[in-house]
Amino acid sequence: MNLKEALKNPIFRSVTEAADQLGVDTYVIGGFVRDFLLNRGTPDDVDIVAIGNGIAMAREVASKLPGQPKVSVFKNFGTAMLKHDGIELEFVGARKESYDRNSRKPTVEDGTLEDDQKRRDFTINALAISLNQATFGQLLDPFGGLADLERQIIRTPLEPGITYSDDPLRMMRAIRFATQLNFEIELKSLQAITEHKERIEIISKERIVEELHKILASEKPSKGFALLHKTELLPYILPELVALQGIEEKEGQRHKDNFWHTLEVVDNIAETTDDLWLRWAALLHDIGKAPTKRWHKKIGWTFHAHEFVGSKMVYKLFKRLRMPLNEKMKFVQKMVLMSSRPQVLAEEFATDSAVRRLVHDAGDHVDALMTLCEADITTKNPRKQRKYKNNFKLVRQKIEEVEERDHVRNFQPPISGEDIMETFGIKPSREIGVIKEAIKEAILEGEIPNEYEAARTFMLKKGKEIGLTAKS
Incomplete structure (x- = not known):
């Protein structure tokens, strides 16, 4: 394993010169090292840790780079950042941290490299490569991060209860990394998340949503949401999803488990679109089913008007999580509200007038709506699946024909x-x-x-x- 290959960008040589000139041990650490070792490429953002003054190191490096890029200093955090040639370098002095129970903001003091590695969230993010000339390219791995990469394990450098209690956002990050990398969370670590789940309440909604976005944007989002459910974090974050879990039976009639169905829909849509807000729509498309579930002796289980109720719940959910209450939220609302419309057309003979109304009401979002409804096919019966998919193809064809002929998308009346x-x-x-x-x-x-x-x-x-x- 040639780690010098990770450091071939000339910018690292400038860091080496600055480090040796200042007589400071300096390392590249964290995600840059992890992603190189996983063959995921090298990210454009690089964390540099100096056993000394990180701000002084940043200024010295900038003085050696062509054009002498501006150094942004964040004194409160003891960090500095510069951008050069498409790469963002963040410099920090090695430090050790102690935490107050009611805050995730630590008390910080100078420390050794190992102190700095201990404060990292996971062993795979604590890997460091030396940038000093004498030891250039040498890996420092005191907590077995390399072995954990090979075993595909998420594990904390310290006792997991301490790591998660100190900074509860790390519980979300563990689940997010497990989802993105398709790794497993070490059992002890998984149990510690459940034990400290209520600590998530001290984390800002914005930081939680940031992690949710990354889980949703991953290749198989269901893994993350299943872990949030398993560790009992989900009720603190998205109780509307938790309410969908379970199957009730009356007089031999059962409804499907809408929680696990939802996760299947999210995985299905992740295969066809990277649109984050359409993935949110898939996650929330059935949230109105919990409050509208009713049992009727003659017809069985119903979820009357769940789309309308769900679309109203989207606003409350976005507001609670401090998500944008703008066009993105309105798009998700619209998708949830209209989520059953194409299904009705696919099950019945789609008349021109019904298709015209669908195109008129969905406007520019009609293709997104069809993508959502196709993802909603989760039946395990191959015959039914083929039938539904073929019906949706017919509806798509009809939409194209009607749109070409009648121009009702974003309808403007011919008479003003x-x-x-x-x-x-x-x-x-x-x-x-x-x-x-x-x-x-x-x-x-x-x-x-x-x-x-x-x-x-x-x-x-x-x-x-x-x-x-x-x-x-």
Whole structure:
């Protein structure tokens, strides 16, 4: 294993020169080393730890680089950062930390390299490579991180209870790394997360959401959400998902477990799109089923209006987690609200008018909606799966045909309010809205084509019906 290969970028030679000139032992540590050893490439952000003053080291390195890049100093954290040639280097002095129970902000003092490695979250993130000339490229691995990489294990350098209690965000990070890398969390570590689960409450919602985003963006997000469920962290973060878990049976009739179904849907959609907000829509598409679940003797289990209820819950969930209450949230709401519409079309004969309404209501998001609904096929019956997938193909074809012919996506009426006022010689009034709505309905129902002349003829007829007379 040639670790010098990881350090071939000339920027590391500048760090070496600065380190030797200042007489400071200096190392590259953390994710850069981990990802190189995993053959995941080398990230653009590099953590450098100096056994001394990290800020002084950053300034010395900058002075040796072409163009002498600006050094950003963060005195509160004792760190400095510079960017050069597409790489972001963050410098910190080696330190040891102690924690107050009510905060994840540590008391920091100068320390050795091993002190610094101890404070790292996991052994695989505590690996360091020397940058000094005499030991250039030498790996320092006091906690067996290299072996854990080979065994694909997430393990803490210290006793896991201490690591997680000190900084409870590490519980989320353990699950996130296990999901991203497809590693297993060491059993002791997994048990410690459950034991300290309530500590997650001291972590800001923003930091939690950051980890949730990374779990959702991974190749198989279900692994992360299953671990959040197993460690009992999920009720503190997404109780709406926990409420979906379980199967109830009455008079021999059962409903599916909507929690595990949801995780399947998320994995399905992860195979077809990297769109984070569409993945959020998949995660939340059924959250309205818990509050709307009802048993009816004649028809069995129902979840009436769960899409509408779920879309309202999306707003509350986003607000609680301090997620953006903007177009991203509205997109997720829309997907949840409309999540069953294409399914109904796929199960029945899709009429042109029904497809027109779907395209009109979904607008630019109709393709995303279809992707979500196709991901929602989780039946294990091969015949049913083939049937549903073929039906969705037919619906997609029909959408293309209707859109090409009728142009109802992001519908703009061929007759404007000004046209109506001019035609009938009236001022702004309720009648204008009535006529515009009638024209829209007539186009969506296929009574008239989406064209000006046809719409004008219809407008004159409708105006006459409500007592308006066209100017001669």
